[in-house]
Amino acid sequence: AQSVTQLDSQVPVFEEAPVELRCNYSSSVSVYLFWYVQYPNQGLQLLLKYLSGSTLVKGINGFEAEFNKSQTSFHLRKPSVHISDTAEYFCAVISPVSGKLTFGQGTILTVHP
């Protein structure tokens, strides 16, 4: 079985401040890791993914994430946020064997001017 825990349900920050959204996962096998973003009334859009290789992955809109196998974490970071980054962010894992895609509960990022 696999599971994903997002440690913060809401993260408020001021514009141009750095932000970190935390994600831990549990799985008995190796998994692929993803961060998706969801804007109001829209579907999920991929921000970045870790399949293999370098543990630091860069995504769209200036976001990056670091895979830490020993801590089973995949935290999302951005050095300077914009108002337009206000959205809900989901961490997810896929089992390469079964293809099962499991999501965390989501973190609402609110960027204040």
Next chain:
Amino acid sequence: EAGVAQSPRYKIIEKRQSVAFWCNPISGHATLYWYQQILGQGPKLLIQFQNNGVVDDSQLPKDRFSAERLKGVDSTLKIQPAKLEDSAVYLCASRPTAHGEAFFGQGTRLTVV
């Protein structure tokens, strides 16, 4: 490349009525998922297809929900009869290979009154 298409975008029905949602995945994508996203929660997997076969339907409430993927292309999710707690966004996603990410449609927002 065309994205994942879902229809309708919005649906309002009374409890005990039936409803159906349609999804057309990206061409060539073998894996298709249906998720239920209740307000304030992460997406919950209802059913996963590989071509036209079911891989995982362990969280599908089979007394009222059914899904099919004829010919391994588009898919239909049905609820009969609907309950108030079925009010949610229903997301369809498709995935091309064992090593790629999933692509999501815009979702169908169902309100049961």
